[in-house]
Amino acid sequence: MKVRECFLLVKNLVIGRARNISDERLYDNTTLIALLAWVGLGADGLSSSCYGPESAFLALGAHTYLSLFVALASILTIVVICASYSQIIEAFPSGGGGYLVASKLLSPTVGVVSGCALIGDYVLTIAISVASGSDALFSMLPVAWVHYKLLISLWGVIFLTLLNLRGVKESVMLWVPIFALFVASHAFAIIYALSAHIGDMPDIARGVTTDVQTATSQLGIWGVLLVILRAYSLGAGTYTGIEAVSNGLNVLREPRVRTGKRTMIYMGTSLAVVVGGLLLAYLLYHVKHEEGKTLNAVLFEQMTLTWPSPVAHAFIYTALASSAVLLFIAAQTGFFGGPRVLANMAVDRWMPTRFATLSDRLVTQNGVIMMGVAALAVVFFTRSSVDTIVVLYSINVFITFTLSQLGMVRHWWLDRAREPKWKRKLCINGFGLLLTGGILISLCVVKFFDGGWITLFATGLLIAIAFWVKSHYRQTQVQLQRLNELVAAATIDEAKPAGPVHVPACQNGARTAVFLVNGFNGLGLHTLLAVIRMFPRVYQNFVFVQVGVLDAGNFKGAAEVENLREHSQREVERFVSYMRQRGFYAEAVAGLGTDIVDEAAQLCEGVAARFPNCTFFAGQLVFKDDSLLTRWLHNHTVFELQRRLYQFGRPMLILPIQV
Secondary structure, three states: OHHHHHHHHHHHHHOOOOOOOOOOOHHHHHOEOHHHHHHHHHHHHHHHHHOHHHHHHHHOOOOHHHHHHHHHHHHHHHHHHHHHHHHHHHHOOOOOHHHHHHHHHOOHHHHHHHHHHHHHHHHHHHHHHHHHHHHHHHOOOOHHHHHHHHHHHHHHHHHHHHHHHHOHHHHHHOOHHHHHHHHHHHHHHHHHHHHHOHHHHHHHHHHHHHHHHHHHHHHHHHHHHHHHHHHHHHOHHHHOOOOHHHHOHHHEOOOHHHHHHHHHHHHHHHHHHHHHHHHHHHHHOOOOOOOOOOHHHHHHHHHOOOOOHHHHHHHHHHHHHHHHHHHHHHHHHHHHHHHHHHHHHHHOOOOOHHHHEOOOOOOOHHHHHHHHHHHHHHHHHOOOOHHHHHHHOOHHHHHHHHHHHHHHHHHHHHOOOOOOOHHHHHHHHHHHHHHHHHHHHHHHHHHHHHHHHHHHHHHHHHHHHHHHHHHHHHHHHHHHOOOOHHHHHHHHHHHOOOOOOOOOOOOOOOOEEEEEEOOOOHHHHHHHHHHHHHOOOOOOEEEEEEEEEOEOOOOOOHHHHHHHHHHHHHHHHHHHHHHHOOOOEEEEEEEEEOOHHHHHHHHHHHHHHHOOOEEEEEEEEEOOOOOHHHHHOOOOHHHHHHHHHHHOOOOEEEEEEEO
């Protein structure tokens, strides 16, 4: 017990104490208003201003004036994607994003492709955010320290993983001041650049005309379009993170649709202004690449040449430091979105069900840990190289973008008889489909042989794993049908008129059989009948204990939690009715929690205090083709509960039920 107490002490210190699911302010304490959601989910897009516009601008080479076309295309893309995802938020107010849209509107198979692509994108979001943050941080430190960059990146991922295990709101509140500082410094820089060059706009217009004519004479019209398209594609990382709002609606404050749409407005507006403003500012100051510096650093230095030295240095370091930290904050999008996609797929049995469970902090803990471990692997094997990770980046999110737009186009077309504004909505999603589909194709062409094939291969491997997991659960369900034949027979007994059955009074000192059940199902009934058969006329009292498990599938509001509580009570009461019809004393004990072992152990202690002469029983499914891998896909909490009860000197017998 001392080891366990030490573990709980460290856990409470690092991650935080367990939340009370009966707290009336639970949802206020665990959900985000639009402003905080903008910080947590919008940091990914805004942080891309540290590398997205730079990649696009440098890809133009000497034809820098073409950056205005890239800026306009980028702003248009942001507006279209935000508008189309606002419609997705309206159509799917419970959340789920690209995975749910593709699953419901196209097919479950297409949904798996979308979900796996999103998981891969979120892992790379964490990796590139931390790697970019480390680059920005070490650009302000002595060159001799650069060999510590990988170590700092790895510790950055670990720190963010632990922070997100504390909870959504806690992981956001820490970054609000830094986020505000970044927005303020970059907004000031863009406004200052435009106001300082307001008289140069005619020259910019002439420069654009001249550059287009020169590029056309050198490359031809199709060559010019190809240059613009390549630059636009290389800056496509700018748009990742926009979909995170629709994926994470369940972490937003009620009314979720309004909060989600408001968050999209904040994200879209800020992203469009920063991306378009920086590209224009690069052009106004004729910024060129300098070894060891980002284009933003060069821009800020040129912008402040005439400022007093202390003010200039203070502004540059403030802007660059806030950019560095914001890049780390951008990893939050991956930690928000990735575990939720995993949880949604786990609820549908495409991923192991343990990814849908919540910790006592009401966090999808297993998903957060998996995203952290996967990001650690990417950072380690790429040596925290942004140049390497950026090649792998962006392809996956546009797979999801394209499938989501396709699903919504199909939805509006099929729903046109009931939706009066279907034409306008169809046009928005249709244009979004053409736009995102075009970007996806160009990204695959541009990045495939440079390493993009690795992303596609890893996504394909994850899809294959998802289909294997689904196949296993489907086979298991078929095997369990035999067990549930008992439920049909028991249901018939329940429906029969109850005769004058004498039910003896409760005798607390009598021998008592306590059953750990999970619904009125074949496993519970087989366990009950096996005990009666093995110990005839031994037990006078029968107590049934059930814990309703709060997971990502049902933690969607106070009403859903209450429904789960009532459902658990109804299910366990059916066992009581079943035994009383046969002349036995029986009672039910139901609870609700995120950790089934902890909650069940507490309930069992309460039962043992009332019935000191009790024995605990539970059933465990045993499969013919059992292996370490298949065991990981199933719940084996009864063994952990048995160990917990043994520590208190409580006898517990686990009955194997073969299927």
